[in-house]
Amino acid sequence: MLRVADLNAWYGHSHILQGVGLEVGRGEIVTLIGRNGAGKTTTLKSIMGLVGRRTGSVQFDGAEILAEPAHRRFHRGLAYVPEERRIVPGLTVEENLRLGIIAAGNRAREAAMIERIAETFPRLKQRLKQDAITMSGGEQQMLAIARALMAEPKMILLDEPSEGIMPILVDEMFEQFRRMRDAGTTILLVEQNVELALALSSRVYVMDQGVVVHHGTAAAMLADSELRDRYCSV
Amino acid sequence: MMAFPPELLAMQLVTGLALGAVYVLLAIGLSLIFGMLTVVNFAHGAFFMVGAYMGVFLYGLTGNFLVSLVVVPLAVGGIGLVVERFLVRPLYGRGIDYPLLLTFGLSYVFIEVVRILFGLNGLPFSPPEMLQGAVDIGIGYFPLYRLFLIAATAVVVLALWLFIERTAFGLVIRAGARDPEIVRVLGIDVSKIWLVVFGIGTGIAGLSGVLAAPLQGVAPEMGVPILAEAFVVTVVGGMGSLVGAVIAGLLVGVVVAMTSLFAPEMAKVSIFALMALVLLVRPRGLMGRAGLMG
Numbered sequence: 350m351l352r353v354a355d356l357n358a359w360y361g362h363s364h365i366l367q368g369v370g371l372e373v374g375r376g377e378i379v380t381l382i383g384r385n386g387a388g389k390t391t392t393l394k395s396i397m398g399l400v401g402r403r404t405g406s407v408q409f410d411g412a413e414i415l416a417e418p419a420h421r422r423f424h425r426g427l428a429y430v431p432e433e434r435r436i437v438p439g440l441t442v443e444e445n446l447r448l449g450i451i452a453a454g455n456r457a458r459e460a461a462m463i464e465r466i467a468e469t470f471p472r473l474k475q476r477l478k479q480d481a482i483t484m485s486g487g488e489q490q491m492l493a494i495a496r497a498l499m500a501e502p503k504m505i506l507l508d509e510p511s512e513g514i515m516p517i518l519v520d521e522m523f524e525q526f527r528r529m530r531d532a533g534t535t536i537l538l539v540e541q542n543v544e545l546a547l548a549l550s551s552r553v554y555v556m557d558q559g560v561v562v563h564h565g566t567a568a569a570m571l572a573d574s575e576l577r578d579r580y581c582s583v
Numbered sequence: 584m585m586a587f588p589p590e591l592l593a594m595q596l597v598t599g600l601a602l603g604a605v606y607v608l609l610a611i612g613l614s615l616i617f618g619m620l621t622v623v624n625f626a627h628g629a630f631f632m633v634g635a636y637m638g639v640f641l642y643g644l645t646g647n648f649l650v651s652l653v654v655v656p657l658a659v660g661g662i663g664l665v666v667e668r669f670l671v672r673p674l675y676g677r678g679i680d681y682p683l684l685l686t687f688g689l690s691y692v693f694i695e696v697v698r699i700l701f702g703l704n705g706l707p708f709s710p711p712e713m714l715q716g717a718v719d720i721g722i723g724y725f726p727l728y729r730l731f732l733i734a735a736t737a738v739v740v741l742a743l744w745l746f747i748e749r750t751a752f753g754l755v756i757r758a759g760a761r762d763p764e765i766v767r768v769l770g771i772d773v774s775k776i777w778l779v780v781f782g783i784g785t786g787i788a789g790l791s792g793v794l795a796a797p798l799q800g801v802a803p804e805m806g807v808p809i810l811a812e813a814f815v816v817t818v819v820g821g822m823g824s825l826v827g828a829v830i831a832g833l834l835v836g837v838v839v840a841m842t843s844l845f846a847p848e849m850a851k852v853s854i855f856a857l858m859a860l861v862l863l864v865r866p867r868g869l870m871g872r873a874g875l876m877g
Contacts, residue, residue, distance in 0.1 A: 397768055423770030435765050437758045448758050451751050452770030500770065 350375040350504055350535045351396070356405035358395045365391045367559040368405070373504070378526065378536040380546040380567065383556035383580060389539040390432060392556065393506045396537075397429040398422050410503060423452060426503035432512060432539075434489045436496070438482040442473055445481050445492055449499030466495045469525070487518035494525065504535040511542045523549055547571045555580040587844065593722040595840045601729035603836020604736035605798075608791035609813035610820060610828035611743065612784035618760045618823030619780045621679060622671060626686035627813065628806025629693035630785045634659045634792025635801040636697055639708050648711040651793050652735075659789025660782040667781035672774065690806070697803045705802030714797075732794055739787065740829055747825070756780060760823065815854050819861045821871025831869060 351373040358366040366388050373379045381389050394400045396407055398419040407415045414422055419429075436445050446466060450459050467474035470491050476484060481492055490510055497505055507526075511519040523545055530536060530549075540546035547553060547567040555563040563580060570576055609631060616624050637658060638651035645651075666689065674681040709715070710728035717724035747753035755776055759766045763773050792806075799805070816835050820827025835854055842853035861869060 399764065399768070418772070419764075419767045420770050420772045423768060429768045431764075431768075435762060437761050437765060439761065440754070440758060444754055444758075447751070447754060448766070449769055451755060456751075496769070 350377075350410060351537065352406070352408040353392075353396065354406040354408075356392070356395055356407065357403065358391055358400045359402040360391075360400070365400075365559055366395060366403075369395075369556070369559070369561055371554050371561060371564070373535055373537050375535055376530065376533055377552070378530050378538060378550045380538045380540055380543075380550040380553045381556060382540065382543055382546070382553060383562075387556040388559040389556055390508055391559075393429065393508050393537070393539060394431075396506060397427065399429075420452070423500070423502075426501075428497040428500070428502035428505040430493050430497045430505065430507050430510065432508040434486070434493045436481045436489045436492050438480070440481055441478055442481050442484070442492055443477040445496050446473075446477075446499055449496035453500050462499050462501075466499060469498075469528075470495045485515075485518075487514040487522075490514055491518075491522065491525075494522070498529070498534075502534065504537070505529070506537050506539075508539045509541060510538075511540060511545070519545065543577060544571065590722045591844070592841075594725065595844050596837060597720065597722075597725055597733075598729070599837030599840030600833055601732050601836070602840055603833040604732050605791055605795045605809070606813055606816045606835055607736055607829050607832030608739060608787055608794070609809065610816040610832045611740065611825055612787040612791075613813055613817050614820065614823055614825055614828040616781055616784040617817070618825075619756060620667075620671070620675075620682075620777050622682040622686070622781075623679060624686050624781075624784070625683055625810070626666070626690040626693065627785070627788050628810030629690035630659055630663065630788035630806075631792040631795070631809065632697065632801070632803065632806035633662070633693055634789025635796040635805060636701060636706075636792075637789065638793030638796050639706055639801050642708075642711070648714070652790065655793045656786040656790040659792070660786025663785025663788075664778060664782040666785070667778050671781065672777075675777075690810075694803045694806075701803070703803070705800050705805070707800045708796045710797040728797055732798075735794055739790065743783075743787075743825070752776075752779075812854055815858045817868075819858050819868055821868030824868070824870035827868055827870030 353369060353371045356366050356369040357364065369388070369392055381392065383389050391400060395403050398417055403415065405415065406413060409422070409425055409427055412425065414425065437448065440448070443463065446463050447459060450462055467477065472488050472491055473495055476488070481489065484492065494507070494510065510522060514522070519542065526536060526538070526549055538546055538550065547570055550567040553565060553567045553570050554561050557580065609627060613624060613627050616622055634655050637655045641651045641654055642648055670685055670689070671682050674685060714728045714731050717726050718730065747756055755766060755771055759773055759776050767773050812835070816831045817828055819835065820831030835857060838853050838857050839850050843850040865871070
């Protein structure tokens with residue numbers, strides 16, 4: 350589904366990604382971990398086309414998309430939920446959801462999808478008419494994920510979805526990820542909550558200083574606490 | 584100065600609203616463009632002036648004011664589209680001063696072009712016959728054209744509000760003003776939204792030019808002082824806020840009208856005194872929100 354090879358990215362003059370390679374198969378959940386500043390967020394942003402200067406190769410669903418602008422990648426079925434939620438203040442929950450499907454240009458599908466998403470995320474259903482910014486952090490994160498699902502993407506990139514969220518909601522969120530995967534959505538997950546993420550994933554990549562330093566099955570990493578500590582202690 | 588009868592005060596209030604109507608139209612365009620594109624459009628007054636000239640020219644050609652009211656906003660908005668696409672767009676991401684300088688220079692180009700085409704001196708223009716005269720509004724006779732101006736402004740503001748609050752495009756505008764990156768990753772080509780917003784803002788500036796022409800005639804420099812006043816209105820209302828632009832536009836109009844009644848020599852200064860006062864109490868303006876400039 351996604352194949353990244355020799356990906357380099359720059360912010361101004363700083364060379365952040367220095368030849369990242371990773372692959373995510375169709376229907377798979379893959380976790381990307383590493384210390385703060387390792388380049389995980391930049392990797393996701395580059396895959397989505399949000400980093401100004403980038404070289405290498407990003408293939409999605411068989412097509413090379415490195416040079417494409419972000420909005421075109423969305424239309425290929427690639428969704429992205431950035432860190433810090435980023436739901437739009439001043440818009441209701443329903444308007445935030447509508448925003449996720451407007452680009453698809455299908456008004457009839459809009460109502461049906463809002464209904465469907467509201468069933469999947471009961472917390473949002475009760476709050477459709479509420480200003481989204483008045484919700485708790487966890488609920489806002491649910492909304493950000495729900496919004497990304499509105500257009501039924503093939504693959505979703507999630508950047509630290511559990512950050513700063515109550516544990517009970519984190520469990521609920523990971524349950525959602527499991528259901529998304531079972532429904533056929535491919536997921537690339539950047540997560541600090543390593544054990545929870547590994548339990549859900551099939552494979553894992555570890556990044557450090559802008560390169561991938563380790564990859565393997567999630568089960569192997571889950572079993573090897575020494576390996577985990579080496580790469581993930583902050 | 585205490586002896587003004589209440590009818591006169593009420594009349595001056597309505598006069599202020601009519602004056603404020605032009606401010607409102609200019610300020611909502613400025614505010615929309617700033618809120619969305621973070622572009623301080625210094626050519627806004629020139630678009631206003633070009634609209635006024637076009638309106639007078641078309642009225643001379645057709646004898647129908649309605650034609651001017653419909654065609655001019657479209658034509659001026661069209662010029663706006665070209666300006667955004669080919670002049671402003673290459674400057675995005677370079678900071679706020681680049682488009683500011685560009686539009687500042689552009690306003691002089693527009694003024695020179697109009698001077699070449701229509702001469703250095705202005706042209707007189709009076710309201711079309713249908714809108715001449717005065718009507719009794721209960722507190723006395725008030726010029727019909729000024730009532731029309733208030734009504735036309737109300738229609739434009741209402742239409743714009745419905746467009747922004749009730750349509751899918753409007754939803755994208757509201758979201759894009761807060762977080763363009765999110766709009767982009769949700770599949771929307773933000774540069775197209777910016778283009779349309781610039782076109783709408785300049786189109787409304789053109790329309791306000793047509794509407795203002797019968798009040799004062801037209802002159803190549805007519806957009807210069809009113810641009811400064813319109814900026815004051817957007818600052819008082821809060822940069823980027825449409826509701827703020829409407830409230831502040833009317834407020835400034837009324838303050839000017841009232842000051843010219845009590846202390847005519849202070850009328851022009853009163854605008855800036857009001858701005859200073861508002862900014863002392865609310866540095867972001869009446870309806871300004873945090874973080875827009877960040």
